[in-house]
Amino acid sequence: MQDSSRPDPASPLVDPDVHVESFRQAREARRLELVEDYVELIADLIGDGGEARQVDIAARLGVAQPTVAKMLKRLVEDGFVQQRPYRGVFLTAAGQALAVQSRERHRIVEKFLCALGVSAETARRDAEGIEHHVSAETLEAFRQFSEGKS
Numbered sequence: 001m002q003d004s005s006r007p008d009p010a011s012p013l014v015d016p017d018v019h020v021e022s023f024r025q026a027r028e029a030r031r032l033e034l035v036e037d038y039v040e041l042i043a044d045l046i047g048d049g050g051e052a053r054q055v056d057i058a059a060r061l062g063v064a065q066p067t068v069a070k071m072l073k074r075l076v077e078d079g080f081v082q083q084r085p086y087r088g089v090f091l092t093a094a095g096q097a098l099a100v101q102s103r104e105r106h107r108i109v110e111k112f113l114c115a116l117g118v119s120a121e122t123a124r125r126d127a128e129g130i131e132h133h134v135s136a137e138t139l140e141a142f143r144q145f146s147e148g149k150s
Contacts, residue, residue, distance in 0.1 A: 033132040036102040037061070038071055039080050042089055043099035051088040105131040105139060112142035 041060055045052035058068045072089060075081040080095035091099060109131045113123035134142070 034071065035075065035078070035080065036098060036132060037128075038075060039091060039095045039099040040102045040106075042081065042091055043096065043103075046091070052090070053088045057089070102131065105134075108139055108143045108146070109134065111146040115146040 038057070038061075041057060042052040045056055045060070049056075054065055054068050054072065057072075058065045061068070072081060072083060075095070076083060079092055080098060082090050082092060084090065106127050110123045110127035113126055113130075114120060118126070
């Protein structure tokens with residue numbers, strides 16, 4: 001009987017440099033996840049109603065308005081949005097490009113999950129998290145697989 005507290009001898013511990021890089025990539029993905037979610041939502045709100053207001057962003061994300069205000073400040077500093085007094089939030093060219101990229105990543109992951117037989121509703125929800133954490137290589141494999149299945 002194998003001791004479950006010890007690693008599988010067939011799976012040796014990876015090289016420390018590889019391990020560090022894996023964790024660095026995961027931390028970077030988590031950092032960008034919120035940025036991508038915000039710019040994508042702002043683009044959707046503008047596309048739907050012509051503007052993105054702080055109150056609408058808070059309601060859609062299920063967070064308090066001070067949380068949104070803090071994030072919008074960061075997005076302004078990062079060059080993704082502009083805020084205009086009494087007019088809401090608008091995407092810069094960089095913000096619009098990031099929103100388009102994020103939406104496309106979501107679309108690819110969602111289509112891949114559906115091609116595997118996942119229900120459309122579950123695929124939509126799951127893609128929301130997965131889209132931020134897959135590499136370009138994996139995303140391309142998802143795209144090729146789902147196009148081959150269509």
